[in-house]
Amino acid sequence: MALLGRPSRHPPALADGLTARCLPRYALPVTAAAVPVAVLGLFAVTGLQGVAGFVVVSALLFAAAQTALSYLVEGRRSAVDRLCTALLCLAFAAAALPLLLIVGYTVRQGLKVVDLQFLTHSMFRINPEKVGGGVYHAIVGTLVQALLAAAMATPVGVLVAIYLAEYGGRRRFARLVSFVVDVMAGVPSVVAGLFIFTAWILVLGFQKSGFAGAMALFVVMLPVVIRSADEMLRLVPDELREAAYALGIPRWRTILQVVLPAALGGIVTGVMLGVARIAGETAPLLLLVSLNQRIEFNPFAGQTDPRPQETLPTLIFEQFGVAAGNAESPPFQRAWGAALVLIVLIGLLNLVARFVARFARVRG
Amino acid sequence: MTTSDVVGSPTASQPAPPPPPGQRPAWVEPDDGSSGLAHGGGDQGDRVFRALTAAASVFVLLIMAALAAFLVYRAVPALAANTANFATEQRWSPDADQPRFGVAAALYFTLLTSMIAVVLAVPVAVGVALFITYLAPRRVSEGMGYLVELLAAVPSIVYGLWGFTVLAPNLAGLVSWLDRWFGWTIVLRYRPDNEPNSYSPLAAGIVLAIMILPIISSLSREVFRRVPREQVEAALGLGATRWEMIWMTVLPVGRAGVTSASLLGLGRALAETLAVTMVLSTAYNLTVHITESGGVTLASIIVLKYGEAGEVGTGALVAAGLCLFVITLAVNFVARMILARQKVG
Numbered sequence: 001m002a003l004l005g006r007p008s009r010h011p012p013a014l015a016d017g018l019t020a021r022c023l024p025r026y027a028l029p030v031t032a033a034a035v036p037v038a039v040l041g042l043f044a045v046t047g048l049q050g051v052a053g054f055v056v057v058s059a060l061l062f063a064a065a066q067t068a069l070s071y072l073v074e075g076r077r078s079a080v081d082r083l084c085t086a087l088l089c090l091a092f093a094a095a096a097l098p099l100l101l102i103v104g105y106t107v108r109q110g111l112k113v114v115d116l117q118f119l120t121h122s123m124f125r126i127n128p129e130k131v132g133g134g135v136y137h138a139i140v141g142t143l144v145q146a147l148l149a150a151a152m153a154t155p156v157g158v159l160v161a162i163y164l165a166e167y168g169g170r171r172r173f174a175r176l177v178s179f180v181v182d183v184m185a186g187v188p189s190v191v192a193g194l195f196i197f198t199a200w201i202l203v204l205g206f207q208k209s210g211f212a213g214a215m216a217l218f219v220v221m222l223p224v225v226i227r228s229a230d231e232m233l234r235l236v237p238d239e240l241r242e243a244a245y246a247l248g249i250p251r252w253r254t255i256l257q258v259v260l261p262a263a264l265g266g267i268v269t270g271v272m273l274g275v276a277r278i279a280g281e282t283a284p285l286l287l288l289v290s291l292n293q294r295i296e297f298n299p300f301a302g303q304t305d306p307r308p309q310e311t312l313p314t315l316i317f318e319q320f321g322v323a324a325g326n327a328e329s330p331p332f333q334r335a336w337g338a339a340l341v342l343i344v345l346i347g348l349l350n351l352v353a354r355f356v357a358r359f360a361r362v363r364g
Numbered sequence: 365m366t367t368s369d370v371v372g373s374p375t376a377s378q379p380a381p382p383p384p385p386g387q388r389p390a391w392v393e394p395d396d397g398s399s400g401l402a403h404g405g406g407d408q409g410d411r412v413f414r415a416l417t418a419a420a421s422v423f424v425l426l427i428m429a430a431l432a433a434f435l436v437y438r439a440v441p442a443l444a445a446n447t448a449n450f451a452t453e454q455r456w457s458p459d460a461d462q463p464r465f466g467v468a469a470a471l472y473f474t475l476l477t478s479m480i481a482v483v484l485a486v487p488v489a490v491g492v493a494l495f496i497t498y499l500a501p502r503r504v505s506e507g508m509g510y511l512v513e514l515l516a517a518v519p520s521i522v523y524g525l526w527g528f529t530v531l532a533p534n535l536a537g538l539v540s541w542l543d544r545w546f547g548w549t550i551v552l553r554y555r556p557d558n559e560p561n562s563y564s565p566l567a568a569g570i571v572l573a574i575m576i577l578p579i580i581s582s583l584s585r586e587v588f589r590r591v592p593r594e595q596v597e598a599a600l601g602l603g604a605t606r607w608e609m610i611w612m613t614v615l616p617v618g619r620a621g622v623t624s625a626s627l628l629g630l631g632r633a634l635a636e637t638l639a640v641t642m643v644l645s646t647a648y649n650l651t652v653h654i655t656e657s658g659g660v661t662l663a664s665i666i667v668l669k670y671g672e673a674g675e676v677g678t679g680a681l682v683a684a685g686l687c688l689f690v691i692t693l694a695v696n697f698v699a700r701m702i703l704a705r706q707k708v709g
Contacts, residue, residue, distance in 0.1 A: 186631055316525065
């Protein structure tokens with residue numbers, strides 16, 4: 001455990017007393033060097049091949065070899081310890097590798113098409129199967145809808161969080177609200193999309209629009225905002241409230257002018273993380289926003305001319321469909337370009353959120 | 365249910381319920397006017413503000429009630445028109461003259477891909493959590509945690525693109541290998557003669573595993589962090605190796621937390637839409653051979669079919685969505701119950 005200082009690299013004398021034998025220092029590097037060579041030989045002799053196979057076999061063989069060495073020299077308990085340590089390291093590698101692969105591949109593919117033209121032009125009058133055009137219209141749509149959803153979710157979410165943290169206490173109604181917020185956090189985003197689709201479009205008869213998409217995003221984002229704001233408000237020390245009451249300030253003004261400002265940084269972080277989450281949402285938007293090649297700033301634009309706003313995720317899915325599985329075709333390249341833009345956008349939101357969190361902790 | 369319940373300004377449209385009576389924290393003076401001196405003119409404002417926050421809470425309840433109500437309202441007519449058994453029918457042709465549709469295939473593949481994902485992700489995620497909490501040098505452990513959580517920031521559609529172009533085609537070698545050595549398990553047998561192009565439940569499960577890894581590992585880290593430090597120190601002080609310490613003190617304390625984290629991850633996997641839709645090539649026949657291409661899930665069927673759906677078809681998709689909603693609700697509920705019991709105990 002980090003807090004404890006590390007146990008020494010070689011577990012100190014175990015049951016055998018102070019003279020327990022340890023693997024010499026050079027043992028592990030030598031093993032690490034010998035294993036890939038051995039695996040190369042193995043690959044040459046047998047029919048095995050492939051980079052992935054080589055890495056996996058080497059890693060497992062290294063874990064096994066050092067365990068065996070340790071068992072011979074240091075005994076069973078150390079061997080188990082070394083084996084499990086190696087496996088935990090491998091687990092971390094297995095988790096970090098996909099991230100590097102996915103982000104790396106997206107960047108490599110995306111950079112082939114992303115340039116100033118790509119970022120500042122729409123797909124209007126561009127044949128999607130040919131090279132050209134850009135995703136400006138989709139960036140506009142994603143930003144407008146995400147901000148609209150945030151503009152709806154933030155006030156409602158913060159009010160609910162204030163109720164839960166300040167007024168609710170252990171009252172039955174507060175516990176019910178808290179439970180429903182948990183349920184809401186578990187609603188699949190495609191179901192949120194279906195809900196708006198049935199309620200807004202089928203029953204009430206409105207057209208598909210950016211606003212309909214924003215409403216579905218609102219349903220997805222609301223529980224995120226409520227949970228984070230609730231937690232932040234509870235972190236504000238009671239002494240602040242007591243001091244305010246002692247000065248004769250009514251409760252609502254205490255909340256608005258003392259408690260909320262103290263928790264503001266955390267609440268803003270929660271909102272930013274919520275926006276980052278919904279900016280990448282695809283499923284509800286596929287149901288609620290339809291294809292459009294033009295730049296459209298108005299989220300209320302309906303199905304006929306002008307058409308609803310395009311967004312980055314829906315654009316990626318459409319171009320993926322146009323490409324029909326051909327990874328070298330222009331629409332597929334365009335999809336990767338849009339994916340890169342989307343990842344950078346969400347990454348920036350996350351970074352800003354962390355930045356805000358670091359410099360605006362709950363003050364007491 | 366009116367428009368305003370769903371979309372209108374949340375605060376204007378709801379009648380404010382009278383604040384329910386109840387005890388309040390000891391440090392709050394009653395605002396019933398008895399201590400008018402302290403509160404000056406604040407009573408009125410306080411009542412209004414409190415009603416406002418309560419109204420927002422009621423609004424949240426109304427949204428969820430409306431969500432359930434609208435889904436049921438649209439699903440029921442379609443289910444009534446269905447001439448096949450909704451639970452056992454595999455095919456999906458709701459807009460035929462004789463509507464026949466059912467969730468057997470979708471439900472089966474939803475559970476199958478999610479289970480594959482959980483089986484693959486949980487050991488790795490727990491390993492990552494242990495590695496970051498107990499093994500990694502303190503200076504880099506925070507950064508490593510952040511790195512893993514970055515996986516959660518990648519949008520699902522990018523996972524779909526990657527799974528389709530990179531992962532699935534490159535699984536061919538693994539699929540052949542599994543078939544050769546583990547074909548006897550039947551589950552891993554690959555029957556077609558052609559070169560495997562694995563747009564299969566296994567590929568979808570692997571993509572889902574990568575997607576749910578960060579949530580499971582970050583929740584597990586929270587749990588491991590709460591293990592009493594005295595126990596850890598005592599184990600090490602008695603001469604336990606690091607692994608013995610983890611095995612004897614950390615894992616027993618963390619078991620309930622890890623279980624509920626896994627269930628929350630399962631809930632995520634069940635609900636995932638785009639990544640699965642793009643990786644899995646659509647097919648409606650049930651098969652136990654997880655390396656063979658084909659399958660459809662509750663979420664992917666909605667995305668695949670909404671464009672061509674007619675009157676009954678839309679209702680059928682809503683019914684599939686309702687089905688998905690109920691399953692995820694149950695899974696999340698069990699997960700939170702385990703967590704709550706853990707906190708009390």
